[in-house]
Amino acid sequence: MEKLIIQGQNPLNGEIKISGAKNAALPILAASLLSNAPIQISNIPHLQDVTTIVSLLGQMSVRITLDERSNIEVDAGRLDSFHAPYELVRTMRASVLVLGPLLSRFGEAEVSLPGGCAIGTRPVDQHLKGMQAMGADIRIENGYIRAKAKRLQGATIVMDIVTVTGTENIMMAAVLAKGQTIIHNAAREPEVEDLANFLNALGAKISGAGTSTITIDGIDELGGGRYHVMPDRIETGTYLAATVITRGKIKLKNTRPDLLESVLLKLEETGALIDTGTDWISLDMKGNRPRAVNISTAPYPAFPTDMQAQMMAVNAVAEGTGVITETVFENRFMHVQELQRMGASIALKGNTAICSGTDKLHGAPVMATDLRASASLVLAGLAAQGETTIDRIYHIDRGYECIEEKLTQLGARIHRLPSDTKE
Ligand code: UD1
Numbered sequence: 045m046e047k048l049i050i051q052g053q054n055p056l057n058g059e060i061k062i063s064g065a066k067n068a069a070l071p072i073l074a075a076s077l078l079s080n081a082p083i084q085i086s087n088i089p090h091l092q093d094v095t096t097i098v099s100l101l102g103q104m105s106v107r108i109t110l111d112e113r114s115n116i117e118v119d120a121g122r123l124d125s126f127h128a129p130y131e132l133v134r135t136m137r138a139s140v141l142v143l144g145p146l147l148s149r150f151g152e153a154e155v156s157l158p159g160g161c162a163i164g165t166r167p168v169d170q171h172l173k174g175m176q177a178m179g180a181d182i183r184i185e186n187g188y189i190r191a192k193a194k195r196l197q198g199a200t201i202v203m204d205i206v207t208v209t210g211t212e213n214i215m216m217a218a219v220l221a222k223g224q225t226i227i228h229n230a231a232r233e234p235e236v237e238d239l240a241n242f243l244n245a246l247g248a249k250i251s252g253a254g255t256s257t258i259t260i261d262g263i264d265e266l267g268g269g270r271y272h273v274m275p276d277r278i279e280t281g282t283y284l285a286a287t288v289i290t291r292g293k294i295k296l297k298n299t300r301p302d303l304l305e306s307v308l309l310k311l312e313e314t315g316a317l318i319d320t321g322t323d324w325i326s327l328d329m330k331g332n333r334p335r336a337v338n339i340s341t342a343p344y345p346a347f348p349t350d351m352q353a354q355m356m357a358v359n360a361v362a363e364g365t366g367v368i369t370e371t372v373f374e375n376r377f378m379h380v381q382e383l384q385r386m387g388a389s390i391a392l393k394g395n396t397a398i399c400s401g402t403d404k405l406h407g408a409p410v411m412a413t414d415l416r417a418s419a420s421l422v423l424a425g426l427a428a429q430g431e432t433t434i435d436r437i438y439h440i441d442r443g444y445e446c447i448e449e450k451l452t453q454l455g456a457r458i459h460r461l462p463s464d465t466k467e
Contacts (some may be wrong), residue, residue: 048434048448050425051457052407055292055331058454062280062299063089063445064273067138068238071212072273073097074141075239076118077106078149078219079246081268086115088273089445092438096136100128123150130156130187136442140168141209143189144217147180153191157184166373174201174214178221198223198262206343208233211258215240218260219248227258233344234303238274245269275323277303278350279444282419284327285354286451288314289361289427291329294454301325306347313337314358334358336366336401343372353379353420360388361427362401369396379417382410386424386432407432412439419444426456433461 064087074097076083088094098108098116104126107119126146133139133156146153158168172182172189178201180193198221201214211231216239218225230236232254240253246269249261280299287294288311301308301320308318311327314334319326336359341349349372359366360383370376377397380390386405391398407430412418418440425432434440437460440447448458 045435046437046463047461048422048425048437048440049459049461050407050422050432050434052405052426052428052430052432053290054426054455054457055290056287056294056426056451056454056456057292059295059297060283060450060453061297062275062283063087065089065235065238065276066091066093066443067208067233067278068235069094069273070097070138071141071209071216071235071239072242072271073101073118075145075216075243077101077104077120077123077142077145078216078243079266079268080121082117082119083246083268084115084117084270086270086272088114088116089276090114091445092442093136093138096132097139100132100139100142103129103132126150126152126154128155133158137166138209140171141213141216143171143191144175144213144215147175147191147193148196148217148220151193151195153189155189155191157187157189168210170203170205170207170210171213174203174210174227175217177201178217178225196221198225198260200226201228203227203229206231208236211236212239215250215253215258215260216243218262219243219250219266220264221260221262223262225260225262227260228256230256230258231343232256234274234277242271245271274303275299277307278348278416280304280325281307281348281351282354282423282444283450284311284316284325285351285358286423286426287327288316288329288334289358289423291331291333292454293328295324295326297324299323299325306345307351310337310339310347310355314362334362336362336364336399338367340369341372349373349376350416352376353416354423356380356390356397356399357383357420357423357427359399359401360390360424361403361405365398365400367396367398371395378413379420382413382417382421383424385410386428388424404429406430409433409435412436415439415443422447422451426451
């Protein structure tokens with residue numbers, strides 16, 4: 045398996061561009077199943093998760109062409125399968141996002157149940173409940189969700205919990221349904237809004253995305269069009285946290301500070317000097333050690349669970365004690381044990397981690413357990429004294445485009461060891 049090797053203690057310094065958002069690109073690619081006309085999508089990041097969804101669409105005979113500037117053209121005019129197999133869904137839970145579009149356009153879908161994952165049980169009951177309310181007949185058979193509907197009917201749906209992909213799946217299902225659908229207690233994440241903007245660009249009638257009530261007026265057919273995916277706010281936050289932990293100075297371009305308010309406020313609490321423009325963010329630690337911060341994760345606009353692990357790494361080397369409470373996923377502290385192996389002092393109590401900052405972390409061999417946990421290990425490795433080797437980095441490749449190239453550009457000493465190389 046490939047590994048990342050990091051020689052720590054080089055402050056990050058310089059300028060990089062942020063990529064398109066993984067969590068917007070995935071639902072947008074799934075949503076292209078709703079249209080029978082060609083769609084051009086730009087700012088799609090090069091990521092393993094994108095390859096997975098592209099393979100899934102390809103298996104259904106969706107025509108996908110990629111040009112030299114990474115623009116993707118998707119043509120779902122001729123589909124010959126409504127099946128999402130276990131082999132693909134188990135590698136990426138977001139594959140379940142094809143359920144809503146398939147059911148809405150073809151009245152039929154067979155999608156593997158995602159099953160558990162490292163950060164919790166992550167059921168899809170809310171997705172199914174919403175589609176059932178719209179008249180779908182849904183059965184769970186042999187590990188598959190088998191859904192059928194003559195034509196989905198608009199409905200008023202109150203989500204029991206705030207779920208991002210659940211909101212997206214129901215919103216996509218409602219696009220070609222008959223009549224009006226209202227989703228109450230919808231997720232307000234910017235990626236939900238980006239998906240709605242994409243669908244509206246193709247002719248859908250969605251309003252209220254980005255708020256907790258979304259209204260979708262069903263239409264008969266969705267056309268083609270062009271769309272530019274929003275920037276990745278979690279990649280942005282990760283590079284900012286990496287700069288805080290290494291006491292560096294950075295400018296990030298092609299991003300959107302307005303999507304990161306809760307994160308920027310916390311980074312300022314660590315002592316970072318932050319400046320922003322419409323599409324850029326700069327951060328300067330002036331060489332100072334960060335101060336520990338208290339964080340409680342919650343759905344947008346509160347502090348994102350996808351930035352929790354990275355901030356744990358920051359607290360590990362910060363001055364003082366920081367308390368982090370994870371309220372979104374029940375088992376999202378897998379990085380704690382690995383950070384402890386590098387010398388972090390973290391006590392876990394249920395869904396709370398109490399971290400007393402230490403002056404120095406020490407490089408160590410560590411293992412990535414999920415996408416954002418691996419980002420926290422990269423950050424810890426950048427700050428640590430000596431060499432850190434991170435194993436199982438396929439998790440990182442799921443969500444960070446060219447991570448070692450971008451970090452190298454910022455002055456980090458990091459390289460990838462191919463899988464067949466012995467250290
Ligand atoms: C999305 C993001 C992920 C992020 C998460 C929370 C994508 C592709 N992934 O994941 O990066 O960490 O939002 O911001 O966008 N739940 C249920 N029943 C359901 C659905 C969810 O109980 O039917 C629970 C989950 O177990 C979890 C909570 O709701 O505890 C929130 O999960 P959800 O918002 O659905 O996460 P994802 O959409 O899977």
